[in-house]
Amino acid sequence: MLSILTLISRVLGLIREMTKAALLGTSALSDAFSVAFMIPNLFRRLFAEGSISVAFIPTFKEFLLEGNKEKIRDFLSSILTFLSFFVSLTVALGVLAAPFVVKLFNMEEYSETVFLTRMMFPFLAFISIAAFFQGILNSVRIFTPAGFAPILLNVATILCAYLLSPFMKNPARAMAVGILIGGFLEAAIQFPFVLRQGFRFSFTSLKKALSNPGTKAVLRLIGPTIIGMAAYQLNDLVSTALAGHAGPGVVSSLQYSLRLQELILGVFAVSIGTVLLPDLAESAKTSRWDMYNRRLIGAMDIIALITIPITFLCLSQGETLIRLLFQTRNFDSQSVALTLSAFRFHIPGLFFIALNRILAPAFYAQSDSKSPTLAGILSFVVNIILAAALVRPMKGAGVALALSTASAVNTILLLVFLRRNPNIAVGKALRSALVYTLKLAVFSCIAAVPLHFLNPLLLGYFSGRGRFISYGIPFIVSTIIFAAIGILLLVITKDKQAKAVAGMFKRKRN
Structure with a gap:
């Protein structure tokens, strides 16, 4: 269910990018919106998703296992108070510091970028409260409201883009209004479900919030993570700043390319990681390491089954896909070429980024936030060195290649660090993943060969009949054709993971 809702959300997110492409193309104003939305979005990943997955859920799980309702209420009230205070302070500072931060990006539309950044910064407050509600619900294995919430964000942004553009200075401002409305709706839609589960909380004094044992435990876990997440966010900032110096449209082309990548990540990797974390946390807290290992190995194999074939399909059909989704009067052949050059180097990193979304919760479930933090910092260093070296000769493609390479380094480091726990069967998981990945890569190559000859014929036959x-x-x-050949190869070889997935859907229908 979470994957279905996330699929809808990511498709709508893609439509949101198509809307931006239609209204703004890869213009300087499009770059302005991309940078302005990216800045509060970076803080969102730090205060919202990062904090919830790393610290809140594992800690909250301990309170739930203890079962003391009074302690649960005090903990939730303390976290809400601390989160509200800290995020409000960040929003205020962000609005004040916007002119200085935007200068780092060398934007043509400097004044408009500052205005849009200030306009969208309160989005951070709404989305942080939404993440707090999501953490509560996910801890008790309720995922549907959190899966539905981003749908509202995308719908609000798309509607505002078209409905408000005639009444505002430019379409970017109309989309910014949609972002704010959507952020508020993400929090509002989840709140009734939290109340329905019987959880009650209120604001308390900041002193009481900070002295709560649960808050202290969360802050201890978040401490190293803030450094790692800050490095990750700085990663995006520096990469975007480098891309901003590579010429007009490069920043936007990278964003369009990443949106295609995130469509796949969001549907499968994020969904699996979200559902996996509470299970791993409970297994780790109760020392059920056999269950922990089975869950982790199964998740890694399923990620390979999904991402490896999609990677080969996207490499084969990248230009067709980009023209289908984005090409308009404002998104011309030059925009297609810019986006395609980035996409061809972004998509090979899909498998590693997806694995990282699975491996990181394996540490958080053990209340270990230091190991993924160290891996994140080291991969950040690799990314920035490569991006700085490659952006001049390769422009946006160089920035994309640097990110994919750094993601692979991050995966390797996480696997090495995971070996420190003797209860986790890292060797078995790695052998399973490597053999299975190689098998899927061979099958995907076989399935992609006919497309190399067929695609030009299809494009020629249907040319000139509308986008x-x-x-x-x-x-x-x-x-x-690609899927049919791939499925046939899996059936012939009696693939266990494919059979397990098919069996799951069969059980659901029954």
Whole structure:
């Protein structure tokens, strides 16, 4: 269910990017919106998703296992108070510091970028409270409201872009209004479900909030993570700043490329990681390491089953896909070329980024935030060195290649650090993942060969019949052929993971 809702959300997110492409293209104003939204979004990942996954859920799980309702209420009240104070302070400082931060990006539309940044910074407050509600619900294995919430964000942004653009200075400001409304709705939609579970909390004094044992435990876990997450966010900031110096449109082309990558990540990797964390946390707290290992190995194999074939399909059909989704009057052939050059180097990193979304919760479940933090810092160093070296000769493609390489380094480091716990069967998991990945890569190559010869014929036949027919039908036909060959190979070899996934859907129907 979470994957289905996330699929809807990511498709709507893609439509949101298509809306931006139609209204702004890869213009300087598009770059301005991309940077302005990225800045509060970076803090969101630090205060919202990062904190909730790293510290809140494992700590809250301990309170739930203890079962003392009074302690649970005090803990939730303390976290709400601390989070509200800290995020409000950050929003105020962000609004004041916007002119200085935006200067780092060398934006053509400097004044408009500052205005949009200030306009969207309160989004951080809404989304942080939404993440707090999500953490409560996920801890008791309720995932649907959190899966539905981002749908509202995307719908609000799309509607505001079209409905408010005629009444505002530019479409970027209309989309910014949609971001704020959507952030508020993300929090509002989850609150009734929290109350329905019987959880009650209120604001308390900041002194009482900081003295709560649960808050102290969360802060101890978050401490190292803030450094690692800050390095990760700085990663994005520096990469974007480097891309901003590579020429107009490069920042936007990277954002469009990442949106395609995140569509796949969000549907599968994020969903699996979200559901996996509470299970791993409970297994670790109760020392059920056999269950822990089975869950982790199964998740890694499923990630390979999903991401490896999609990577090969995207490498084969990248240009067709980009033209289908984004090409308009404002998103011309030059925009397609810019986005494609980044996408070809972003998509090989898909497998490693997805694995990182699975491996990081394996540490958080053990209340270990230091290991993924160290891995994040080291991979950040690799990314920035490579991006700085490659951005001049390769422009956006160099920044994308640096990110993919750094993601692979991060995966290797996480696996090395995971070996420190003798209860975790890292060797078995790694052998399983490597053999299975190689098998899927071979199958994907075989499935992609016919597309190399068929795709030009399909594009030629349907050319000149409108964007959705000219590129949509060739893409759908190529995808069906690729999937059919891949599934046939899996059936012939009696693939266990594919059989398990098919069995799961069969049970759901029954």
